[in-house]
Amino acid sequence: MMIAVGFGLTLGGIFAISYYMNMKTPVPEGCESLQAACDGCAMTHCHKHPTHQQEV
Amino acid sequence: MENLLTLAISAILINNIVLSQFLGICPFLGVSRKKDSAIGMGLAVIFVIVGASILSYLLYHLVLDPLDIEYMNLISFILVIASFVQFTEMFIKKYSPSLYKSLGIYLPLITTNCAVLYVALANITSGYNFVEMITYSIAVPVGFMLVLIIFSYIRERLDIAPVPKAFKGNPVALIVAALMAIAFSGLAGLV
Numbered sequence: 332m333m334i335a336v337g338f339g340l341t342l343g344g345i346f347a348i349s350y351y352m353n354m355k356t357p358v359p360e361g362c363e364s365l366q367a368a369c370d371g372c373a374m375t376h377c378h379k380h381p382t383h384q385q386e387v
Numbered sequence: 388m389e390n391l392l393t394l395a396i397s398a399i400l401i402n403n404i405v406l407s408q409f410l411g412i413c414p415f416l417g418v419s420r421k422k423d424s425a426i427g428m429g430l431a432v433i434f435v436i437v438g439a440s441i442l443s444y445l446l447y448h449l450v451l452d453p454l455d456i457e458y459m460n461l462i463s464f465i466l467v468i469a470s471f472v473q474f475t476e477m478f479i480k481k482y483s484p485s486l487y488k489s490l491g492i493y494l495p496l497i498t499t500n501c502a503v504l505y506v507a508l509a510n511i512t513s514g515y516n517f518v519e520m521i522t523y524s525i526a527v528p529v530g531f532m533l534v535l536i537i538f539s540y541i542r543e544r545l546d547i548a549p550v551p552k553a554f555k556g557n558p559v560a561l562i563v564a565a566l567m568a569i570a571f572s573g574l575a576g577l578v
Binding site: 334335338339342343345346349350352353356357358359360361 | 450454456458459462463466467469470473474476477480481484487488
């Protein structure tokens with residue numbers, strides 16, 4: 332049980348670190364305003380959903 | 388070799404991830420309006436599924452199974468896939484801006500694609516060895532990309548076709564997807 336919890340926390344930590352490092356990595360020049368050609372699916376909370384783009 | 392070929396053809400055509408398994412429908416409908424974005428999305432999905440499947444497979448057989456914590460496979464695979472996508476995006480941002488411009492925007496979208504998790508789990512539940520796992524992990528996203536590209540060509544034609552107003556957009560797209568699923572079901576029994 333403790334092994335499983337520790338393993339889960341380790342993987343969660345790896346994900347958190349990778350997310351943080353990715354966030355800190357600068358976007359290449361010319362790619363600051365890339366848009367996915369996305370029509371929007373049922374996941375309306377996604378920041379790439381067209382409804383959010385329209386609000387901006 | 389024949390077994391691997393059968394596995395690949397089955398994964399690409401007969402048990403197609405979108406039209407037979409009904410997985411990955413969100414990106415299938417959302418990113419199939421134009422063929423350029425369909426090709427970009429397809430290539431990104433191939434890369435993510437192959438990479439994530441290898442990592443998940445190794446994680447299961449080298450860590451989860453020896454430690455008798457196989458029940459952690461679902462959570463572990465989700466975290467591995469998410470971390471892999473983060474590292475991939477970071478790597479592409481740093482070392483290949485041109486690749487990031489064409490494919491990078493799709494990587495976060497693929498993280499939540501259920502087809503990625505399905506392939507990682509199926510490799511374990513089906514009891515594939517390493518070579519079979521690689522074959523299956525390449526064949527499934529190739530099938531996804533094939534269907535996505537075909538669908539994008541049809542949708543580009545639908546955009547200029549005289550579709551009734553109530554059916555414009557996703558309704559007629561879903562009807563077309565259903566017809567494609569029926570067409571692909573006719574391939575059953577091929578191998």
